[in-house]
Amino acid sequence: MAKTHILVIDQGTTSTRAIVFDGAARRVAIAQAEFAQHYPAPGWVEHDPEDIWRDALATARAALANSGLAAADLAAIGITNQRETAVIWDRATGEPIHRAIVWQDRRGAARCQELKADDAEDLVRARTGLLIDPYFSATKVAWLLDNVAGARDRAERGELAFGTIDSFLLWRLTDGAVHATDITNASRTMLYDIHRQDWDAELCRLLRVPAAMLPQVHDNAYVYGITQPDLLGAAVPVAGIAGDQQAALFGQACFEPGMAKSTYGTGCFMLLNTGTEAVASQHRLLTTPAYRLDGRTFYALEGSIFIAGAAVKWLRDGIGVITHASQTDDLATRVPDNHGVYMVPAFTGLGAPHWDPDARGAIFGLTLGAGAAHLARAALEAVAFQTMDLAEAMAADGGGHPAILRVDGGMAANDWLCGFLADMIDTPVERPTDLETTARGAAFHAGLATGVWSGLDHLARLWSRDRCFVPTMRAEERAPLAAGWHDAVRRTLSTR
Secondary structure: OOOOEEEEEEEOOOEEEEEEEOOOOOEEEEEEEEOOOEOOOOOOOEEOHHHHHHHHHHHHHHHHHHHOOOHHHEEEEEEEEOOOOEEEEEOOOOOEOOOEEOOOOOOOHHHHHHHHHOOOHHHHHHHHOOOOOOOOHHHHHHHHHHHOOOHHHHHHOOOEEEEOHHHHHHHHHOOOOOOEEEHHHHOOOOOEEOOOOEEOHHHHHHHOOOHHHOOEEEOOEEEEEEOOHHHHOOOOEEEEEEEHHHHHHHHOOOOOOOOEEEEEOOOEEEEEEEEOOOOOOOOOOEEEEEEEEOOEEEEEEEEEEOOOHHHHHHHHHHOOOOOOOOHHHHHHHHOOOOOOOEEEOOEOEEOOOOOEOOOOOEEEOOOOOOOHHHHHHHHHHHHHHHHHHHHHHHHHOOOOOOOOEEEEOHHHHOHHHHHHHHHHHOOOEEEEOOOOHHHHHHHHHHHHHOOOOOOHHHHHHHOOEEEEEOOOOOHHHHHHHHHHHHHHHHHHOOOO
16 A cells, blocks of 8 residues: 655754654644753854754654554655754764754844945845845854864865754754755755755855855755664655745645745744745845745745744743743733733844844833733734734735735634734634644645655645634724834834
């Protein structure tokens, strides 16, 4: 019988998950492990790659055990990952030379300012679709090469490999046989020409990253390599890789131009499919490959918000306003309005459409009448307000206002948030039956590459809706809320 089960390693920012999907893209089993976050200096965020590898392997084994399947029963493995996080490792030993520098990390800000002062932004934007920002991988790699003893010389000699988390996991799964990535992860480095679809020698020189370190780049649905048999109990093809946000777009079956999704996890990321056209944004959005199949690339406009669920986590762990994230739904409904309280969660700077790495979080409008419920509501409202800004920028760029927004991620389980989001963007919000759309996207790619599914039409039929949230707020109610938000953001920006 044909194998139809897919194991996906979903390597997130705060946890590692492994999920087994069946031939109908239904979850059969899941295993999850949280791992440590390291904050060695203000604005710096690091992960230990060995923690990530340990948890990836452990959760993969646990998910298989929970499913009652053996590795030999799998058609393929898919990988999806936090994208811009940078790892450098020794090609001979596979050992990282330093902790991974996480996508949230801002230590490259000074170098980015130098590049902007040298008028490099137009070049970077034209070739990569990105803005110059420490969010992306290149300045993280340069920092590691300049600050780890001997690293730059070793990289020039070809002794070191750089990759995003997917590349590191692929290297380990294949015991160093494969150093590769997919187009979506490559495109987030600030080193990849998304039009020629190759590493750019001029950008590598400008950003001081030796080309010898870089992985090969393939389609998303592609057999990258075969796992070492002793890791899971049998050799399994790794046949699908996608960065988490593009994987979620694919998992939400947003295959037609104009379809959009927004993922609410640690951060918030909204992508609008623009088809085979790479739309150049005039409103500081990103132009990014959405997926590449059989050598044909589809693009998206992306708005990146650095803090969404992380603000709720801060309410819980940072100041103890709540004890569990699910309390925010109840607290938000206890009060009739936001009491004029606005939270701008710029804990690690502001992403699109502002791109201000020096902005910092702030809460405005506090009075003696404000309480825990207002803070919880402000954290949720901030997610919707930021999404509103992205939707408006996409429409202004010519991408169109989405007729429907499909949502996923942990925060999408919050009914109050989904309803308020529909009100603020004045657009129906669809929530799928399975919120694990990031992992589903990686599974879809792996299944396409190995014949589990026949094509995009087949995948679209596997998507199902749990609930649709229809906007009910009147324009005269929406306008003052939006105005209050925009005033709070203006007062937060470092360049105001």
